[in-house]
Amino acid sequence: MKKITKQFIFSALSMTALLFVGCQEEPELTGQSTVExxxxxxxxxxxxxxxAATQTVNEKNEGKYQYKLNITNAQPVxxxxKVKLKSGxxxxxxxxxFDDQLLIxxxxxxxxxxxxxxxxxxxxxxxxxxxxxxxxVNISNAxxxxxxxxxxxxxxxxxxLDLKFNFNKSFSDGSVTKTLCGIGYDMDxxxxxxxxxxxxxxQAAASGCPEILTVTPAKFPNGTYHIYYDLYDNHGLHTMNTPEFTIPISVDYSRGGSNVSGSFNQEAKFATTSKALGYEQGNTSEPFDYVVTIIxxxxxxxxxxxxxTTVATLKTANTVLNTIKQARMNNKK
Structure with missing residues (x-):
């Protein structure tokens, strides 16, 4: 009986020691979850x-305006x-x-x-x-x-100034209806x-149908400029089963921010016909003519x-023909 009592007391003391050690190793977490x-x-x-609070701006000066929203104290959330469109x-x-919601x-x-x-x-x-x-804002204390x-x-x-050179036209090849753009008719x-x-x-000599030209101050300083067409390739139009017809050129013009736009028609005496041969067909002399002058x-x-202008007279001179020939050589399609 005495032996059993001693053994019980030893076991109880051992258990107490284990519990004591376990409590000492548990980390202190008091106050760690508090949010200030x-x-x-x-x-x-x-x-x-x-x-600024109020300003007048030109639409041309498009760009970004910025402001900073600051608060006196940082928050843990x-x-x-919100930014709202109030009127206008x-x-x-x-x-x-604009940014309609800001996140701090x-x-x-x-x-x-x-x-x-x-x-x-x-x-x-x-x-x-x-x-x-x-x-x-989304919190009550701010x-x-x-x-x-x-x-x-x-x-x-x-x-x-934006220009569009139109030369497309519908025609009949026998019983089949075709268009100049559709067959690849190429006018520069x-x-x-x-x-x-x-x-x-x-820019307007790039195999487009229509061709586009943008007249900018950088490329077109003050002065006079003459636009000439050059028939580069008629894609066999002259051999098709269709009566000869005129191919008139019109120039659509417009300017961004302006309510002025319209179309300028080439004078009939300078228009070419469906029987004209292009440069690709071996015609190196006269597949070109005057369209319009830009001042x-x-x-x-x-x-x-x-x-x-004097264009009507000068157009027959060898000067223009030589210029067009040189332009064809310089222009890399």
Missing amino acids: VAQNVTGTVQFVAPL DIYV TATRGMDFD KAYTTSVTGNISILSDGVFEATENFVLEIGGD SIPATTVSFTIVNALSDN FYVLDANLKDTKIY VNNGVYTLKNSVP
């Missing part, structure tokens, strides 16, 4: 130059701030765009917002819009008073200067025919 939330947080909007006649996505990430104190002015190249009256930043920013957008006139348009020299501007004067573009 700052109270009475306030926010302010700081405009980044050139942005994300803060979402401008169209979002066409005339302007947890443990940070600021975020950058963006407002973009867009150029749509369409003639429009002066437009405007007003944005409201803040005034609506206050960001609403700040407004307003824009007036003035219509922009493009620096460029070369730009000559006032002295009928090659300007090496070959550039400090951003003003004027289209004229041959009457007020």
